[in-house]
Amino acid sequence: GFYPSPKHNKSSKRECDDEEFEYKPKKVKTENDKKAKKRKQEYEEDEDDEVCYFFFFLHMNFCIPPQVLLAWEEERYTDGSKWRFLEHKGPVFAPPYEPLPDNVRFFYDGKNMKLSAPAEEVATFFAKMLDHEYTTKDIFRKNFFKDWRKEMTPEEKSKLTDLNKCNFSEMNEYFKAQSEAKKQMSKEEKQKIKEENERVLQEYGYCIMDNHKERIGNFRIEPPGLFRGRGDHPKMGMLKRRIRPEDIIINCSKDSKQPKPPPGTRWKEVRHDNKVTWLVSWTENIQGSIKYIMLNPSSRIKGEKDWQKYETARRLKKCVDRIRAQYRDDWKSKEMRIRQRAVALYFIDKLALRAGNEKEEGETADTVGCCSLRVEHIKLYPKIDEQEYVVEFDFLGKDSIRYYNKIPVEKRVFKNLQLFLENKQPEDDLFDRLNTSILNKHLQELMDGLTAKVFRTYNASITLQQQLKELTCPDDSIPAKILSYNRANRAVAILCNHQRAPPKTFEKSMQNLQTKIDEKQKQLSTARKQLKTAKADHKASHDDKSKKAVEVKRKAVQRIEEQLMKLQVQATDREENKQIALGTSKLNYLDPRISVAWCKKWGIPVEKIYNKTQREKFAWAIDMAEDDYEF
Structure with missing residues (x-):
């Protein structure tokens, strides 16, 4: 019962016209078209005026109070200052620890034991996590017990010597009951x-x-x-x-x-x-x-920083062909360090890999990026599955998310990789003559402000723009178009390796959704039968009453068809995205003006793409982007 790809199965019945999808864009006061075009051309010719252009667009929008816009313009400083005056109340600290009631007990080796307040507080942290798999992991238990003992009194230290003999179950039940009581609170x-x-x-x-x-x-x-x-x-x-x-x-x-x-x-x-x-x-x-x-994120400084980030990625668009031509030439360099740098840059560009920062050994999980790849992380296949020059990547990236990819590369890249692997052990660095500081210095020479993240932002935004053009079908209903948007977003998330574990409630929520779909299909079947009967009655009587009845039944069928389609779209969307985290790329790597322009072009409410917090964060993009915006 999943909704097929809208690209292949177009909804030709009618556009969805539910009230919830009615959308009236904000009225925007604009300059004379010729003046605006001239202003835009001047901006494109002189990149030093980028910030002025940003404020020019903000001033055009009357939705923002004029005094706020004036403040934004006044607060730009040329000496590196971010502000002249800053006043706040400081932070809000976590509430002090409240000891457990006397009837909530802790047991050690089967015997009730009263803990001191500092030791009890730390014990509650473990008790709250008792149902989580973390508390079954040896390293977690070892580290917890070591730090817990530091909070104990000398007497407690002498008695509590084995975590396996500790019983936190009453504490755990108490916190579960507290959580349940919170859910059952009255409205007041x-x-x-x-x-x-x-x-x-x-x-x-x-x-x-x-x-x-x-x-x-x-x-x-x-x-x-x-x-x-x-x-x-x-x-x-x-x-x-x-x-x-x-x-x-x-x-x-x-x-x-x-x-x-x-x-x-x-x-x-x-x-x-x-x-x-x-x-x-x-x-x-x-x-x-x-x-x-x-x-x-909705503040002026954050908004301006966001905007500048995407403008830097747009500047890369203008010189990316030159950079690509250069690193291809560098694959043939007589210097090994230049070849390694060029292949690494190819991976960062083509695969959106992170650069990978140096870190203290043993201090963090064994995660790597492009520059810190080891021999054990790649395998080379001259030919596999009818593809030539295939590289298999398998390593833990940021946040210990596994990166696995089998991809054909250009012949010269493959030959260079064979060269880099010669006489090396599995634990040796693939790029032994390269680190992130060397790579970043080179990137700065190629373009001011260029980093691996800029490449990532550029490739993510370009991919979204291309995918939206390919996947959006003009005849589709709004829910189907939103499905296309999420599919385009997913292509970016896959490129950036933004994965997640399927939610724990996934199977249950899918079952509930399928139940709704089944119920809706029954309703549709009944409604169609009723329409058929009404048509037969009208054919026999030819009166106005039966004619109205046919119209009512026809509208009921259309309404249920649309409701069913929405549920099917929802099911497809959930299934396709159960292991993909769409939010990370949407918030950090995708120029929001692409999404806003797409919404304006197809009459989609921005609320369907961005929630309230995200709309506040990207207020500048919503104000600035027109329906013809190109990244």
Whole structure:
């Protein structure tokens, strides 16, 4: 009962005209066409005016208050400054630990044991995860027990020596009951929590940047817990410590009202660095990495940064042919380092591989990128499955997601790879004369601002644009067009290796959906029979009453057909995307103007492609892109 590819089976009945799909685009005040074209040409001729062009488009849209647009224009600085004035209230800390009720017990070796508050808190982190597979992994259990013992009293340390003898089941049941009670809250209780969250948001969720109120992204400090990591991370199970005011660095302007730390505490430091956009920072204890509180993606600074990212990728479009010609020439270089660099760049371009950064050995999971590929990660086949010069890749990429691909390459690339593999062991580097800093330096020489990520963004955006042109059928209904959009998005996600594990509820949700489809098919069968009967009655009587009855039944059939089609599209979409993460590429690698232009061209509500948060993030693209936008 899945909906076939709209490319091969077009819906010719009629366009879907449900009220939910009615869409009225915002009225936009535009310049005289000739003036606008002239302005656009000037922009294309002079790339230094990119930012001016950005604001030119924003000024054309009356949906944004004029004072906001003026603020955006005023706040651009040429000395590297991001702001002149910054004021905020600081972070919201995780609530203090509340000890468990006396009737919730912990057992060791079958005996009830009362834990000290610090030890009990860490024990609850493990208890909450008891049903998760993480707690069955040896490395997770080992790291947890080691860190848990650091929080114990000397007496507890002497008694608790074996994690296998610990019984957290009562704790686990208590937290399950708490979770269930939360779901069963009354409307009034939920409203009270909602109001409190809104109060906190209004107080801490906004800052003043150059007299402009901006939304803050993540103003709450993450509570303590157990580190999970991705894949088989060597540090999984370690204790993520509670962040305190003494760990916090505040960034604000000298003339602002500085945020006050909680009573009896102090900040680690207060800075006044207007060359950065973060408001708060601290160092987490697991990886030693710096965490930040930043502005919300919908803020002016984030929007401008996003726009510049895609403009850089568009600049690559203008010189990509020259770059490709150069790395092809470099495959024949007399220097091995240049050949290796050229083959690596070919992989980054053709396969959208990440560059792969150097890291401390044993500190993180064994994940690699293009520059850090080892001999064991590739296999060469002169001929396989009737294809010549095939390379098989098999390695763990970012977030321990497996990258597996068997792909034919150009003959000279294949010959070079054979050369790179000579006299090497499986654990040796494939590109032994290349690292990310060498590659990035070369990319900068090819084009200002060029990185492996720019290639990824360029190839992702170009792929989406091409796929949308190929897959979108003008005669399709809106749901079918949205299916085509998701298929185009999926092609990009596959290119970028954005995978996910199928959701745990996938089978159940598909069964529920199939039940709805079966029920709808029964309704359609009944409606068609009723239409047939009504037609027969009208043929016999030829009166107005029977004629109206036929029309009513015909409309009922059409309505049910459309409802069935929507359900079938939904089922197809879910099945095709169960192991593909569409969101990552949509938010980070795809120029949103391509999607907005596609929506405007085919009369699709932008709400069907981007949710509320995403529409706020890409407000600049929604305002700027016309239906003829080309990446």
